Amino acid sequence: MNKLGIPGQIVPLAIIGVVVIAAFIAARMLFVPDTFGEYGHYRASAVEEIASQEIVYAGHEACNDCHDDIFETKQESKHRDVSCEACHGPAADHIEAPDEFTPTAPRGRGYCPLCHGYNPSRPSGFPQILPKTHNPGKACMTCHDPHSPVLPHAPEDCSACHRDIANVKQVSHHATLSCRTCHDVPDEHLIQPKFVRAEKPANRERCGQCHDRDSDSPREIPRINIETHGERNLCWECHYPHYPEVGK
C-alpha cells in the first residue's frame, strides 16, 4: 500500500494502461486520415484523388476522326461492343500527337483468349475456344480479322459457344444424346445466334418419347409413367436436362 491507499501493483499497471490508451489515441490522431468516415467506412478524399488522375484513354469516338474506315468496319461487326482501346491500349497521347505516339496492336496468340479462352463463368453462347487445341501455332489474325471477326465457316459443333453445357452433358446420363435430339436448331443460329434463336423443348412429351413406359425407345432407358410422374410440372423443373439426376 502506498500513501494513497492504492495497492502498489496497480500503479505500474495503471501506467501501462494509460500509455496504451494514449498510444491508441495518438495513433488514431496521427494515422487516421482526416476525411475518413465522411461518407462511409473509407477515406473520402480518395474519391477526389482518383478523380484527379490523368486521363489516359481517349474514348471510342475519338478514333473515328482519323480511322473512320476501321471504325465503320468494326461498328458493323461482332466486335462492335469492344472498344478500340480494349485491344490497342490507352491512346490519349496518340490522338494529341499521332506521329509521336503510336499505340501497339496485340498480334500475339496470347491476347484474344483473355476474352475468348474457355472459362465456365462466361455466359452461355459466348464464342470460346481452347487456345491449346484451336489451330495452334498460327496467329489469330491469319484467319480472323480483329476489326471484323467473321468466322471462316460456321462452327461444326454447339460446344463452340455452349461449351459449359456441353461439358456438363458430357459427364451426365445424357452424354450420348445429341443436342439436336431436344433442340431444333436452324443452321443460321450457328452464324447469327442472337437473331436466329434455337428452340427449347416446350412440353413433357419431348422427354416422354424416350422415357414414357409406352414409348418404343431402347430398353435400357429408365421409364416413368408420363401421366402421373411429376404431375403437371415440366420435367426440367425437377431434372436438369443437361445433367439429369434422380433424387434419393
Add this chain to the structure above:
Amino acid sequence: MENLVTTMAGNFGGITGYIYPNEYELHWQLLIVIYPYLTGLVAGAFILASLERLFRVNELQPVYRLSLLTALSFMIVAPLPLLAHLGHPERSFEMFLTPHVQSAMAMFGFVYGWYLMVVLLLEIWLDYRRDIVLFGREKKGISKYFYKFLSLGFSDISDKSLLFDDKLGRFITIIGIPSAFLLHGYVGFIFGSVKANPWWGSVLMPIVFLFSAIVSGIALMILVYMVSSLFRWKQMKMACLNKLAEFLIYAMIVDFSLELLDFIHRLYQSEESISILSDMISSRLFVSLIVTQILLGTILPLVSLISARFGKFPDELKRMLYFIAAILVQVGIFSTRWNVVIGGQLFSKSLRGLTFYKIELFGLEGLLITIALLILPLVILYVLVKVLPPWSDVVADQTQSQTQPN
C-alpha cells in the same frame, strides 16, 4: 473431338456434378484450418487453468501455471495464420484504428487484444510476480535487469501485497472465463453466421467450437505435462493426470453429444441441402470425418480414457493410454477444424456438385508453413518455461534459500 475430351477430362478430374465457376478453387485453405485449431487450444488451456483457480481443484495444481504459459504461447501464434493468409501484415494495425463495429471479422483485433493484454498477460504477471521479484534479487548480469524490468519496478512481496495479487488474479480469472468463451465462441460465430452455407450456418456452431476447444486444450495439457515431466526426469503426479483425464472425458462427452445433436437436427430438418451434404460426408469427408474425427478422434480415445481412468490398471499402462488418447484427440480436433473449414467449401452452393481440395506443399498457404506454425508455439513455450519456470519444486527451493532470512 478426341483432343477435346482429353482436355476436358483433365479439367474435370476431381469435380462431380454441377458447380458454379467461382467454386472451383477453395479460398480458405490450410491456414484457415489451423487458425481455429490454435485459438481452440488457447481457450481450452486457459479454461483448464481457471477451473483449478476458481474451484480450487487441487489435483490440477501442477499444471496450473503450465496451462497459462501454454495458452500464452499458442495465443501469440494464433493470428499469424490469418496474417499470412491475408497478406500485407503491415496493414493489420489499421483495423484497430478504424474499428468497424458491424463486421465480426474486423472486431477480431479487439477480441484478441482484450484477451491477450487484459486477461492472459495480467493473470500471468500477477501469478508470477513473487517469483519475478525473487529472480530479480537473485540472478546476475543481464538477466537480473530483465527480471527487474518484468517486475515493472514494483518489488513489494509482503504477505499483504501477495494477498492482493491473489485477489486481483481471482477477479481476472472470473472475467477471463467469459473472455475465453468469447474468443473461441467468436471463431465459431464467424462460421455459424454464414447463413448462405448450410454446412456452417447454425447457432450451435459457437457452442460446439467452445467445447471442442476445451477438449483440445485439456488433451494438450496432458501431453505437455507428460512430455515436460519426462524431460525433467520428474515423477508425474498420477492424481493430476487422473483429474485431467476425468475432465477430458466429461468435456468429450458434452462435445460429442452437441455434435450429434447438430447432426441429428440436420437429418431431422432434412433441408434441401441434406442430400449434397450426405454425399460429401460419404465421399470427400469420409476419411477426415467418419474415420479420423469420429472413430479415431472421439470414440477410440473416449474408450481408452474411460477404461484407463476407471479400470484397475498399473499406473504405467494408464499413463500410456492417456498419452495415446491425448494424441488421438489432437488428431481428431484437427480434423474437426478441417471438416468445418474445408468441408464448407467442397460442395457447390447450387447443391448439385462437389469440388475437391489438394494441399499444396510450398507457398504461403502450403503444408510447410502450416507445420512451421504448429511447431512455433512449442518453441515459444520452451522459451517461456525457461524464463518463468512453472514448476512448483523449482520455486519452492528458491523460497527456502531466499525468504527465510527475511
